[in-house]
Amino acid sequence: MSARRGWDLFWRMNRRSCALTLLMCAGVLYLSYTFNSCLVTNLNRAIRQQRAQGFLSFVATAPRSVTAEPEEKQIAKQEEQTVVRVVPLTWTGLTVGNESNGEQLDGAPKYRFLRQQGLRPSRKFPDALIIGVKKGGTRALLEFIRLHPDVRAAGSEVHFFDRFYSKGFTWYRHHMPPTLEGQVTMEKTPSYFVTREVPQRVRQMNPNTKLLVVVRDPVTRAISDYTQAASKKAGMRRFEDLAFLNGSGGLVDTSWGPVKIGVYARHLERWLRCFPLNQLLFVSGERLIVDPAAEMARVQDFLGLKRVVTEKHFYFNSTKGFPCLMKSEGRSSPHCLGKTKGRNHPHIDPAAIERLREFYRPFNARFYQLTGINFGWP
Numbered sequence: 001m002s003a004r005r006g007w008d009l010f011w012r013m014n015r016r017s018c019a020l021t022l023l024m025c026a027g028v029l030y031l032s033y034t035f036n037s038c039l040v041t042n043l044n045r046a047i048r049q050q051r052a053q054g055f056l057s058f059v060a061t062a063p064r065s066v067t068a069e070p071e072e073k074q075i076a077k078q079e080e081q082t083v084v085r086v087v088p089l090t091w092t093g094l095t096v097g098n099e100s101n102g103e104q105l106d107g108a109p110k111y112r113f114l115r116q117q118g119l120r121p122s123r124k125f126p127d128a129l130i131i132g133v134k135k136g137g138t139r140a141l142l143e144f145i146r147l148h149p150d151v152r153a154a155g156s157e158v159h160f161f162d163r164f165y166s167k168g169f170t171w172y173r174h175h176m177p178p179t180l181e182g183q184v185t186m187e188k189t190p191s192y193f194v195t196r197e198v199p200q201r202v203r204q205m206n207p208n209t210k211l212l213v214v215v216r217d218p219v220t221r222a223i224s225d226y227t228q229a230a231s232k233k234a235g236m237r238r239f240e241d242l243a244f245l246n247g248s249g250g251l252v253d254t255s256w257g258p259v260k261i262g263v264y265a266r267h268l269e270r271w272l273r274c275f276p277l278n279q280l281l282f283v284s285g286e287r288l289i290v291d292p293a294a295e296m297a298r299v300q301d302f303l304g305l306k307r308v309v310t311e312k313h314f315y316f317n318s319t320k321g322f323p324c325l326m327k328s329e330g331r332s333s334p335h336c337l338g339k340t341k342g343r344n345h346p347h348i349d350p351a352a353i354e355r356l357r358e359f360y361r362p363f364n365a366r367f368y369q370l371t372g373i374n375f376g377w378p
């Protein structure tokens with residue numbers, strides 16, 4: 001009897017310990033599973049972060065050289081190896097006239113990628129302005145310099161400093177294209193050069209603004225200006241009648257816009273009261289036609305850019321009689337500037353041309369003196 005009770009007691013105790021053992025095992029299994037899964041998740045996260053950091057630092061800086069090279073050499077090497085400019089943006093479809101905005105751009109996968117890399121494009125005030133002169137070749141210059149991956153320019157003339165100054169600087173900045181750190185922002189408005197208030201206003205925005213002026217023989221410039229006006233207004237009087245007081249026999253009409261703009265020295269003197277000469281670059285409109293690459297080399301040097309725009313970007317279109325582009329920001333096939341650039345000029349009485357040349361001669365001489373460049377106009 002007592003043996004049977006002992007056995008019962010043993011069996012009951014064993015069942016309890018078995019159950020306890022089983023319970024403990026389950027607990028240990030649960031804890032180790034939770035611990036392990038946390039560990040794996042954290043490890044994965046850490047690996048992902050490490051990879052991202054590794055990629056970022058690869059994008060942001062060049063690997064440092066460990067050899068004992070001179071410092072300058074190392075810096076130059078680092079600059080060469082820097083992969084910051086991974087994305088020479090093409091900004092397809094972006095026109096400033098109909099301002100696409102930064103937010104829209106950011107939605108595109110390309111811009112999401114840029115943002116993830118900390119490369120968020122933003123609008124800033126221009127570093128450089130093409131201020132004139134009207135009909136000097138300003139559109140050609142803008143289109144040529146825009147070929148450079150480090151230049152971003154407003155496509156249409158903004159006219160902030162002459163027409164829309166009252167709209168304020170926020171308005172102006174909004175008309176600039178989104179740019180990345182290190183890119184040069186530009187705009188061109190040819191009437192800036194001749195508008196009295198503009199130098200002071202540009203100086204107020206930024207006294208270090210770089211200024212580019214495309215100049216061309218003032219007589220051909222005046223004829224080009226007249227040709228454009230005549231193309232817009234039917235029945236316009238002859239050039240000879242407008243350029244001289246009392247018809248073609250009188251004195252030169254210096255109040256007539258196409259004549260007045262060509263007195264470059266007068267306008268330049270105003271700019272030189274606000275900016276030092278070395279902040280202005282004078283581009284020859286004539287050379288921009290006969291040797292665009294040479295003129296663009298000067299422009300790129302002036303803007304502190306690598307000489308990326310070279311002969312290979314241009315071809316001479318003999319039908320048009322002007323250099324045209326192999327490709328550009330918006331188009332990948334060869335093309336020329338629009339129909340309004342490189343128009344045929346009307347025949348002008350050679351005597352009128354000669355009298356205008358005489359009129360401009362002293363002003364041109366003064367302009368050569370101020371700029372230190374002899375443009376060789378007849």
Ligand SMILES: Nc1ncnc2c1ncn2[C@@H]1O[C@H](COP(=O)(O)OS(=O)(=O)O)[C@@H](OP(=O)(O)O)[C@H]1O
Pocket residue numbers: 133134135136137138139140190223224225227285288289322323324336337340341342343344
């Ligand atoms: N590559 C190329 N293709 C076409 N035209 C060229 C080029 N390079 C310079 N030019 C000259 O640019 C003149 C127009 O000057 P602008 O662009 O400054 O004109 S505007 O003030 O913006 O209206 C324009 O004047 P016109 O010839 O009177 O039409 C051209 O002589």
